[in-house]
Amino acid sequence: MIGSELLLALLLLVNLGAALVRAAQGPTAADRMLAALLFGSTGVGILVLLAVIQQTPALIDVALTLALLAAISGIAFAQRAWSQAVLGRRRGTASKTEDGDAA
Template sequence: MSAWYLGAALFLLLNLFAGLLRVFRGPTHADRMLSVELFGTTTVAMLLLLAYAMDMTALLDVALLLVLLAVVATIAFVRGTGKFFR
């Protein structure tokens, strides 16, 4: 079963490269911010999969910390721009 978790984590890592393309080519700041949020959620999912595959509970704490940082970054972006929905 841990091989399945590692394979899923590898697939999510490949998914990050698609988001990296959007960071560099995004036409607006909102597109770039959404791709950065994709990085955050994908990284959390990868950490959770790796925590279960390698039986390392410390990775669960790191994933929780990254979720909190992603929420703070999103709030800062929305409050800073004020034009998110245009």
């Protein structure tokens, strides 16, 4: 029972490692930003598997919180940084972030 989950967790860890090395190599700065995506999906997956393997349900809360923070910071970033180009309406915040990536 636990064996399959442990193997899967190890597999994800290997995936995460390989992907991180690849992302770190670049060659562009944008490639290195891919690490942010990796921790969102693979990182959360490993946490949830660990919760089952170690029978520590609290790790599910950690995964949930991580996902929640990622989603909220993503939305907050979108509201602030793209207010001018995409959100049009919010002129007040748009003037502060002229450059789309100021935040």
